[in-house]
Amino acid sequence: MFSIKATHAQEGAIGRVLEKLDKYVESYPKEKVYLHMDKPYYAVGDDIWFKGYVTIGAYNNLSGLSKILYVDLINSDDDQIVQSIRLPLISGVTMGDFQLADSLGEGNYRIRAYTNWMRNFDSDAFFDRTLPVGNARTDSIVTHRSFSYRNLPVRTDRKIDFANSQGGPMANMNVYSNTPSIQFFPEGGHLVAGNLTKVGFKALRPEGVGIEAVGYLVDNNGMRIAEFETLYAGMGSFRFIPQAGSAYTAKVTYADGSTGEQALPQVQASGYALAVNNELEKQVFVQAFASDGLVKGQQLAMLAQRNGTVFYASKGTVTKNELIFSVPRAYLPVGVVQLTLLSPEMKPLTERTIFNMNKQLVLPLSLNTDEKVYGRREKVSVQITAGEEADSSRIAALSATVVDLAKVPIDSTIREGNIYTSLLLSSDVKGYIEAPEYYFENTDISKRRQLDNVMLTQGWSRINWEDLMADKAPAITYPPEQDLRISGVVTTRGGQTPVPNATVTILSTGNITALVDTVTNEQGRFTFDRLLFFDDTKFVVQARDERGRKNVDIQLDESPRQQVTRNRNTPDATVNVNQSINTYLKNTQEQFQEMEKYGLKGKSILLQEVKVTRETQKNKVKHSSNLNGPGNADQVLTAEDLILGCPSLATCLQGRLVGVVFRNGVAYSTRSINHPTVDHPMQLILDGMYMEPNALEMINPFDVETIEVLRGGANTAIYGVRGGGGVLIITTKRGDSEGYNGDVYTPGIVTHSPQGYYEVREFYDPDYSAPADSLAGMRDLRTTIHWSPNVITDESGHTSVEFYTADSPGTYRIVVEGLDVRGRLGHAVHYITIK
Template sequence: MILNRFVWLPLLLLLGSSAIAQDIQSLLTKINAYHDSRPIEKMHLHLDKYSYTAGETIWFKAYTVVGAENLLSNLSNIAYVDLVSPKDEIVANIKIPLASGLGLGDITLADTLIEGTYRLRAYNNWMRNDSSAYFFQQNILVSNGRLDNVQTQSQISGDNYVVLLRDLQGTPLTEKAVRYAISKDGKVLKRGRLNSGADGRLEIPLKDEYTQAKLSIQFENQAQVPVEKIFKIPAVGARPNSVQFFPEGGHLLAGTLNKVAIKTLQPNGLGIAAKTYILTSGGDTAAIIKTNKLGMGASHLFIDPKESFTTATYFEDGTSVQTSLPPIETSGYNIQVNNGNVNRLFAQVNMSSDKQNGKDIYLVVHHLGRTYYVSKQAASKAELTFSVPKEELPSGVLTISVLNHDLVPLMERPVFIFQTARELPLAVALSAPSTGTRKHVTVSLESGNPSDSVRNAVLSASVINASKIRDSIQLMPNILTSLLLSADLNGYIENPGYYFDGDFKSNEVDHLLLTHGWRKIDLASALTPGEPAFLPEKSISIRGQARKLGRKAPAAGAKMTLISSKNFMDFIDTVANDEGYFEFDQLFFPDSVKFLITAKDDKGKNNIDIIVPKAEETPAGPNRNAPDEKNDINAKFLDDILQSKQFFAGLEAQGLMEKTIAIQEVVVTARSSKKKASENSANLNGPGNADQVLTAEDLETCPTLEMCLNGRLLGVMFRNGRPYTTRGGGEMQVVLDGMYIEGDQLSMINPVDIQSIEVLRNVGYTAIYGSYGGNGLIIITSKTGRDAIQSYTPKGIVTVQPKGFNLNRTFYKPVYEINSENQLQRDLRTTIHWEPNIVTNSEGKATFDFYTSDEKGTYLIILEGLDLQGRLIRKTIPLEVR
């Protein structure tokens, strides 16, 4: 791992002139140099809400910070945001620019999305040097009432997984032919076919190894539209709850007082309240540990060297389990931390008699490579007490590391510091505490204190109809949980907002840190770090290598030109270096733009091969929040789906939303004497594997290709000569004899020269094309086909389509005033308003406004952001609409 989160940096130590002191200073200097060149960035996305339905848009603002103080970062200027499906596939990937660590973006949820638990993942190139576990990740629930229109109820019943299929009105889907597949860790464990019963019931046999596997079922709904559902199979068979023990600092030491934390879990990975009794060999109770509702708790335990212990845990569901404590050491160290004092952090290092050798013990308090406190004491007694002033400590997860005289890490203990002075003061005033429907509301903000030298803050605000949010908003992730907890802890955090809901729950957070395990420090990697694999991106770059034609030898000094296909008069020149490598940087362009790269040698010849490697993709990887994944989302949000269908119908009638067009799937079973598609087709799925195929005979009477295709290609419409999909409205990719071309070039192709045209719209055909297939493809094969390609190989020219920046849309904001044209006929919005770019002035003041919808109830204004000092804020303000 290039970036190690748990390597520490020094402050100046007042050390003597001994040889060991020189070794310490040398070590600290090396680590200091390492981390000065490798600061660690953290990222948070503020979303407009936490659940969506197909057809809606995810609106978000990105906050990128660096260092323990959460200062806005200028390190990276580009961020990536992925939408990962319940099948662990990246279904949307956008690139957004960052300015001083801030960026805006949006992702439209296509009507073809599978219902289920999706996750948003955000990161930048520099963050890829560290573990992807520290990327921003958040689950969101997505229902689908656009094309899906099926609700399910699923559960384990006996030895089967039972799924009930019903339409949105509750009518069972009877006698539906269903294909199913059970997969786990990328491997298919079982495939099968069955029909739903008279009550829409499916019964799929289970085995123990199917636990936590994904079940996929595919069928047609009542409108004959193909539908797929994904279910995460819960624990199969009778699986008990479990308990884990976590000694403070990683060690249980005999003859001393120890602190032991526990974590009690259900088989699905969620916490469960329980009570654990630690019993002596004689059956006496040595300690009792009671967990909270998230399954975490801690207590002290004195360990008699002559005693042995057992434990008994009783869960709130009536079950119990008996187990043993972790091994008890008779020689070694342990640590006890007291974080309850407002002004000071106390730590006591205990050691066995054989470790009391008079040599120095070092205690270091650090965070992400920056040290805030260093102290040493001689190991001359059983207990060493350290007192750390909190005044200079930042808010967030800090690590206490204990090292011996030889600088060998002995143990470490994470602690959470919550400095109220590090919280951004933010006053919020509404034009009225309550209001009516379709009324204007103004929100006035004032950040900071009058004594602050700088009061500017950057904020984002979401206004939502709280009655449509199923989960508790106070328990959901937010800027505090992202930047102060999740960015520093590897693993799942259940209900992260719980710790900051109301008064800060310091004891609960301490139990969370104790049960996230003991992390061993690796100092060696900091001394020999090598070059980072991924550099901070300041702009979009296109890199490659120029080689002599047909050889691997570099074309040193080749003159390279980058030409935009949008404007052939717009070009950039550069020269390849001695190894043939070239780079065009400082680029800024929207996504979907294609470029031509040309090359000539010093004699003006184009006998050059241009190699442009594909951008390395970041795999979706496992979901760190997997225990929160839910099934049967359509059923959970049925009322919202029905209401959203009315709302979308109104938007479609006003021309504010594309209509959903579902084309009935046609299955052709007749055999043909020959393939309709040309055998020379460049279709990556194989010739003829397409949703629709036109042959030369179909095109015989066409005066122009565009006129012939318009109206004949299913699911395709033409605008200004370019083909667009009717499902989502995006422009389709045209491929001519294996070459990607622009859609408006269709008018230049003579229909007489075409052998076949294939239309790819189904994800089963388009997936192989990656981002090129997002809106479908039209594959055109000329009558010369591959023969023409083989007879002529382009030299010194290549077409590339690097990923550009996402084009942000503007949030639609109705205005309900007399004579206003910007109104909705029926306003049933869930996200009432999205204001991502709030900047308070030098006096800390800013305002924004919005109009309420047609629905009464409680609205919530959710504000997040930070100021230039890195002080964070998350605030919710209710608004009653009557």
């Protein structure tokens, strides 16, 4: 491994830049996350199993900076967090799972993972993957949806057809076409007159995926200058020499027969440009071009860096139009590298990214089995070898999954990614990359050229050179988390003055009762750190001033939850989820039926309608501020109806309130959404106080006694204009609430339900060597045959995993991924046949 560190021997402006970059990297290291999942898609009722890897720095070493990882399951249809878990990181690795409730609907979901430290920077660096989830549980109807686009974004045509789960007849669908688009990206960012310039381009369908295209370039005199065509995923490149005073237009014909025109960026009469040759084995050649008027004998600098870590730095004197830099490939890390040409004042003149395919920095990983063909319920042992004999250490942290391809078909339409695509490519660029795994399969010169087209057309997270040179630090709001903690400040009543030397005590009310105390500092602050608790743990926090008086307030530190940002992988969304994974859903249905037959899974039962009368609701509500009278509401929920362990009240209520939807934690009545005159959130009233709609996220679910939902005109009329979008009336617990201590709402005491660690479950593997039991006759219809998240090789690079085959013939795909102590990433696939 090689990187340049600033030393006293490096003089002048470039030395100062290197010093500042060193300081930047040390102060703001970049973390990345990758989740290895057991399958590329799921069904409701399934379990999602995953292994988390958190790396840091340019060489993807396992991170010791953050000790906690957040993983969210998001419904892409409405961008709502369905589940959110918090996992402990040990030396940069963790493991977890999601249970997909039977109540979930089919659709596209997202798995998002990040650390608290990563929240300070671009969310494009988060792990974020679109995940199809089908439904084979609730009914036998498969929804078939089609979308088409007309004059975007004004109109979208939608058509829904139906078929049975066996793929019965479906009506023909209307097909509409909208003209695709094309964009052009000059190498280095500009078209500079007189320079042979490489121009990348990307042709896209309306839904954001590539489309094949051919075309040619004409100048403002109508003369044909150059021709071009796409290579892969709608991308390609061509070269031409732009002339000063000329304008250029591309004439394009797309694969669907439509045509179009697109103007290229304006030509600069004078400037700097880059031309990169990234196809040689041992070196990367960078040609810097300067217009005639800029050739003045000045010194320019070339830097090759990744996230601030510099791997190559050189200076050259401009005595003619061209200046050549030869960058040894062995110096560069594998992955995205940024090349920047700097002025004598160390200001960026032009820059671009390249992808460095350095196979020496990839972990050799091989899988072998004793046999290629196995019988049913037969034991399989997979031998795993990491590294090479010359390596000083061959210890690697890995994870392994085995799926039955007959039940989980995986073809070119399935986007599953891998550790290479996530940590080496997607996390270092902005926007959507179509089929990134394609570029890492059977790499050759053709793939390298196609990947360079990605680099030409994709944005990336750039260093702000002006801020760097001015020592302007980025704003840091979220520190790296080292442990679970509860902190806050003790003040006089009303929160005006901090109370120093106050005694603060926390009492946990979970399975294990724990009592811990501390004393506030001069600013009234206190912290309980290095805590260990799980999601369902609740705390009572008590404070007394220096004289033992309880007439104080406690303000707990609450970090706002990460908002759901745009889904950059929207083009990966599957329009017809159930249809696209129909084979998988058929097996899932059989599997559920078999488990029900043996009493391992309960059947879904349609409950008889229960009529809730006003008297029934009134008996539930005791201390409500409802102007209609306690219980006079369209719906009433009590504390018993809430799921314990919810990170916020909005999450607890998601899907539980009739006619209410949530957008980023704010409640809306479905009667007001898109209404011509009313389209605003529901009014939130907490113990008689009118609150802002987003205050729902700050209410502790443990404190809630009842929730009354007012949506109908008869119930909302009394609230006038404030009730136009509906009303949520929340009443908190009082001293007479069953199982609730009345002291909770006395001065100096608050309750707290922070998000604790998720208690990870263990994947079930049948052991057919054991004596047969009452379940021996049950058919084994597993889709994930084996999941092993904690695979560690020894010093010699060897380890193994074992599992038993199931009852169906087919082909098993074994995938092992991970990284070693040097940060080298590995990915290996092996197939066996079951007869």
